Amino acid sequence: MIQKTLKQLAEIIKIDNDISKFQQTMISGICIDSRKLEKGNLFVPLKGENVDGHKFVEAAIKNGAAAALWQKDMPNPPLHLPLLIVEDTLLAIQQLARSYRKQLNIKVIGITGSNGKTTTKDMTAHLLSLKYKVQKTEGNYNNHLGLPLTILQLREDTEFAVLEMGMNHPGEIDFLTKLALPDAVVITNIGESHLENLGSRAGIAAAKLEIMNGLQDNGLVVYYGDELLLKEYFDQYYGNAVVKTFGREKSNDLFPNDMEQGEKGNYFSINKQEGNFYLPVLGIHNVLNALAAMQVAHHFHIPFAIMNEGFAHLKLTGMRMELVKGAKGEKIINDAYNASPTSMKAAFELIESMKGYKRKIVVLGDILELGTETEAYHEAIGNLLDPDQIDYVFTYGKLGEKIADGAKKSFPANRLFSFLEKEVLITELKARTTGDEIILVKASRAMKLEQVVDALTK
Structure with a gap:
């Protein structure tokens, strides 16, 4: 990880304060979350929509950070601490990374x-x-x-x-x-x-x-x-x-x-x-x-x-075709991290190919950022669902309703369920699982369908 003195950092990023008192202070690594701070880190406060990291600068240094950045437009910098005042803290991170990569x-x-x-x-x-x-x-x-x-x-x-x-x-x-x-x-x-x-x-x-x-x-x-x-x-x-x-x-x-x-x-x-x-x-x-x-x-x-x-020895980042066992013994394919029409189709091909299960269930939610044809894409996804291969379809969200609309052309009403409330979906889904199922859970990240997976495992 990056290891530099404050003097060396000041040669990479433009600073607006006198650091002569602290110029030999050595930092080791970068931290933007004071809860994950490691001794010797450079703490970098970022201005977010809900939280301003500048509030945690003094506590971060007290808890082991070697130094911190401070964005110029933020008032009352604690100048008695090892601080580098910069125009923009995000830009400073990017400049440091560019320099370190070349090194x-x-x-x-x-x-x-x-x-x-x-x-x-x-x-x-x-x-x-x-x-x-x-x-x-x-x-x-x-x-x-x-x-x-x-x-x-x-x-x-x-x-x-x-x-x-x-x-x-x-x-x-x-x-x-x-x-x-x-x-x-x-x-x-x-x-x-x-x-x-x-x-x-x-x-x-x-x-x-x-x-x-x-x-x-x-x-x-x-x-x-x-x-x-x-x-x-x-x-x-x-x-x-x-x-x-x-x-x-x-x-x-x-x-x-x-x-x-x-x-x-x-x-x-x-x-x-x-x-x-x-x-x-x-x-x-x-x-x-x-x-x-x-x-x-x-x-x-x-x-x-x-x-x-x-x-x-392969271990994948979570919620990507992750096979999970439910509380009743059912198998769950947790693919809730993200979704697109292409990946939905691939997921349907997967669950259809899996053998040895009495029932196959899909739990599908909204796919975001699809532009002007969003509703048409969701209906087309519903059209892809084969009632000879899939026993039950559960959808969640406003666009999930469009998936259900597409599936209505081939699925009978007693095998197709659409919900706007996640807790109601979970209750209905649990009522229809006995332990002999394979269940696919998939949607865009913002839909947080991993909550459905978590509920089925308890």
Whole structure:
């Protein structure tokens, strides 16, 4: 993690106060939450909608922070403490991260995409760790604040950093990639998320392709070759990057020969290596995420032959195809972290393929940021539900009602339920579970459907 004296920090970021009294004070690491403070940290207060971190500066230093930043427009800075007064504390974090990244002798892998980027990040980190010291984005720290904080926590002996890059608007990936300066980039796919801000799938593709703007000379590009919007771009690409594709089609550099869904994961084989691989993650679509990770790892001299070793110890970030056991013995697929029409379809294919259950139930909620066609997308999702494969459909939220409207065309009323109150949904769902079910729970993050999962486990 970053370790600097206040004098060295002042050479990186512009400060507006005299620090001569404290210039040899050493900081180790950055903290923005006083509850997670570690001794020696630089505490960085941020102005949020509900909480202003400046209120905690004095307590943070008292509790072990070596120093703190202070935003210039905030009154009454405690100048008797080791303080750096800056124009903007968020901007200061970004400037420090940019400087620290250039200081590190490290390979950076940047990962973006509409779906699967967190899972691909986790897989890539596990495969690279077979040979190297690896750190990765923790949780969903993938934006203009999270990515700089991740960089500032990198250890100097780390050899690879696997960094997730998310966005809602044009220009955001451009900022992140120019800060991270990746040696390899992955684009997992192009879906429908953020249509509200980007207008079309072509607009989403253009925003994801901004990741190329920070790629280092002779770097690696791995992209989903079955996506025409990406293929069209790279067919016209004349840069010096090494370009590799993955996907289902045999025209890709890496593709699966066979894929089989197991009880808790997937078996598959590839065109580049004899033998089978086992991925302990549900969903055939996750085999494609694994292929992307395998392409990166192989480029950096990890043999395909040993990659099962990396998959065997794979642990994914929570609420992504997470198999949970309910209180009655029912199995729950907790995929409540996020959703899009594309990932909904993949989740339906998964639950339909799972054998050995007397009943199959889906609990679905609103998908956000889909733009002007939001209601049509939700109805289309309802149309995808097959009453011969799914026994009960539960929806939650205003847009969830549109999913139910789409499902009404094929589902009888006694198998289709729509709710605006989560507690009522939970009560009705519990009344219909006996322990022999597999239940899929999926929606956009803001719907907090993990609360349904939690209720079923109690």
